[in-house]
Amino acid sequence: MAVGKVTFSKVEREKLAEVLWLLNWISVVTGTILFGLGLFLRVEIHKWQEVMSEQGILYVPDMLITTGLAACCINFFGGKICLDCADTNKFLRWKLVMMPYIICTFFFTSCVLAGALMCYGIRSQMEESLFMGLRNAMRYYKDTDTPGRCNLKRTVDLLQIQFQCCGNTGYRDWFHIQWISSRYLDMSSSAVVDRMRSNVEGKYLMDGVPFSCCSTFSPWPCIQHHLSTSSTQDKQSQQLNLWRRGCRQALLDHYTGIMQSIGLTVLLIWLFELLVLTGVRYLQTAMENVLRLGDPESESDGWILENSLAETARSNFNIIKNLGKCYQVDDDPNINVPTQVQVPVTSYFVPETRTKT
Amino acid sequence: MPFMPVKFNLQKRVKLAQGLWMLYWFSVIAGILIFSLGIFFKIELRKRSEMMDNNESHLVPNLLILVGLLACGLNAFGGKVCHDSLDPIKFSKWKPMLKTYLLLCCGFNVLLVLVSLLCFLMQFSVYLTLAEGLSYAIRFYKDTDTPGRCFMKRTLDMTQIEFHCCGNNNFRDWFEVQWISNRYLDMSNDVVKDRVLSNVEGKYLMDSVPFSCCNPGSPRPCIQHHLTNNSAHYDYDHRTEELNIWTRGCLEALFSYYSSLMSSIGVFVLFAIILESVDMAGLKYLSTALETMAEPENPECESEGWLLEKGVKETFSDLLTKLKTFGRTNQVEGGDAPEANT
Numbered sequence: 219m220a221v222g223k224v225t226f227s228k229v230e231r232e233k234l235a236e237v238l239w240l241l242n243w244i245s246v247v248t249g250t251i252l253f254g255l256g257l258f259l260r261v262e263i264h265k266w267q268e269v270m271s272e273q274g275i276l277y278v279p280d281m282l283i284t285t286g287l288a289a290c291c292i293n294f295f296g297g298k299i300c301l302d303c304a305d306t307n308k309f310l311r312w313k314l315v316m317m318p319y320i321i322c323t324f325f326f327t328s329c330v331l332a333g334a335l336m337c338y339g340i341r342s343q344m345e346e347s348l349f350m351g352l353r354n355a356m357r358y359y360k361d362t363d364t365p366g367r368c369n370l371k372r373t374v375d376l377l378q379i380q381f382q383c384c385g386n387t388g389y390r391d392w393f394h395i396q397w398i399s400s401r402y403l404d405m406s407s408s409a410v411v412d413r414m415r416s417n418v419e420g421k422y423l424m425d426g427v428p429f430s431c432c433s434t435f436s437p438w439p440c441i442q443h444h445l446s447t448s449s450t451q452d453k454q455s456q457q458l459n460l461w462r463r464g465c466r467q468a469l470l471d472h473y474t475g476i477m478q479s480i481g482l483t484v485l486l487i488w489l490f491e492l493l494v495l496t497g498v499r500y501l502q503t504a505m506e507n508v509l510r511l512g513d514p515e516s517e518s519d520g521w522i523l524e525n526s527l528a529e530t531a532r533s534n535f536n537i538i539k540n541l542g543k544c545y546q547v548d549d550d551p552n553i554n555v556p557t558q559v560q561v562p563v564t565s566y567f568v569p570e571t572r573t574k575t
Numbered sequence: 576m577p578f579m580p581v582k583f584n585l586q587k588r589v590k591l592a593q594g595l596w597m598l599y600w601f602s603v604i605a606g607i608l609i610f611s612l613g614i615f616f617k618i619e620l621r622k623r624s625e626m627m628d629n630n631e632s633h634l635v636p637n638l639l640i641l642v643g644l645l646a647c648g649l650n651a652f653g654g655k656v657c658h659d660s661l662d663p664i665k666f667s668k669w670k671p672m673l674k675t676y677l678l679l680c681c682g683f684n685v686l687l688v689l690v691s692l693l694c695f696l697m698q699f700s701v702y703l704t705l706a707e708g709l710s711y712a713i714r715f716y717k718d719t720d721t722p723g724r725c726f727m728k729r730t731l732d733m734t735q736i737e738f739h740c741c742g743n744n745n746f747r748d749w750f751e752v753q754w755i756s757n758r759y760l761d762m763s764n765d766v767v768k769d770r771v772l773s774n775v776e777g778k779y780l781m782d783s784v785p786f787s788c789c790n791p792g793s794p795r796p797c798i799q800h801h802l803t804n805n806s807a808h809y810d811y812d813h814r815t816e817e818l819n820i821w822t823r824g825c826l827e828a829l830f831s832y833y834s835s836l837m838s839s840i841g842v843f844v845l846f847a848i849i850l851e852s853v854d855m856a857g858l859k860y861l862s863t864a865l866e867t868m869a870e871p872e873n874p875e876c877e878s879e880g881w882l883l884e885k886g887v888k889e890t891f892s893d894l895l896t897k898l899k900t901f902g903r904t905n906q907v908e909g910g911d912a913p914e915a916n917t
Contacts, residue, residue, distance in 0.1 A: 371791070397796065434728075437728065438719070438755075439759065439785060
């Protein structure tokens, strides 16, 4: 009992081939779109890579880039095949390639789906990476003389200015770290020495934030120091002076937004590819049946699977089992059986013994 | 003796018509580009009109928008004429209009030359408007409670951050204005009172700059207060310190941005002028080649095309006499009486 059986006349077959040729060319375009989206995501992640702790997130854009390139190649090839399939003579050329091509396309289409799902699933990993990355970035903010970290101050300042955020979760994160390097602290001053001694780890902590936390929307000049003890303004109005959002939340929102739109586009592309794959499968089975019937002008059936799903799965499983068996020659019950047992297969050995004598 | 005559057979005429049709469509695209450049320039001026005291002249972007639309229309018409030129029936519809059309194109070219000149000359006006506007902006920085100026602080802060600049000519401009509003000064504090009284106009001046002057690329946390006092900060010399705050003035930064924008637009308009002139020459050749066909029924015959029917000097003298007679027909009383007698 075939799955999804449809009968095609000669005219319908030719029309199907033409439509599939066009759809394959559109798929080449969507493949380039996929490639472009992967490239765009990679560039966006690269921009703020310094504040992310792990580079594993890059596998999402890399996956999109590879599937995009694969889409272009496969669909370009597929367009050529579909154009030839309209004619039974030309189809003979491609007959043996068709099945592997369909399996390849099926595999590649599932990669596209995996890429789309990855875009949605990566949020928690990104949050973790941003939390650790921002914490380290703030810790090394003062190390502008250490090779490898000299740009972190600039990156964090630009991040806070551009995304209008301050600190990891909020501006108070800056109170827990020393963000002024000891190079710029007057160690001879008793106030400085007192403050450093009063801290367990000998760090110079203060209730101040860098200038990049200052909000441009605030109507009064920025107060960045002595934030806990300010007497001239009320506590409530103080909140408006600095950016209130944490940078982790800001970056997470930014990237989640991008990835959700990309994920949606990739899902749509996946649906389109699935449609093309189904069409190619119908065309392949219809053309094979025409060849089997022998009459190019007759009607033929096309289907997705020749037998029902369960039978196809069972036969495929048996094929795989037998594939494994051809490497285990000793277990074959038909070899080295004594001649008393009347098994027809032993007749294979008769010509050999005959030639020996 | 025609000016620059060229012989045409059927093949050449067809090639000319097709090439000219493509060129006209390129010119339509150039017209669309000029239109969008005009809109972009207008938006850029509007974005920063607060920095120019809302006094900026929108002449250049408005002209660019107008010229872009005109270019699209004229070139689309030219393309249509070229497309129909190989079919004598369709072309005879357009033939009477060609002379007026070519004259219009001439006038349009003159307009383009004017626009290109303005793009280069109006930069002076932009410079003067910016200088005046920025000095007002710095003065009104603190007036966040005055209607009409409440966003000046935000605009100036964002401009200084975006363009990497500080003050009008340099950061010392901030030392000459009171940029902290009295609302946020503790008048009961002696230090504050002293400073206000020591100034002639009663302004609270200090050697500090707003946070937006800070350079994120500086290796040390930003020093914005007591900038000229070396002893106020550890290991600080204001004469040698370069990375702490932006050293460029906003006048220079904004002007270089606008002048490069206007110069590139001017160059593009010059390119459009060249394109238009080539279009006009091509159309003149095509129309004369089609008119001078010896046998209009036989499309294969040869013909001649030219730019001007007579030489350059003769055409000019003809034009001058025409203008003179045009002037004379307005003096009817003088010329009419002797003519009526004969």
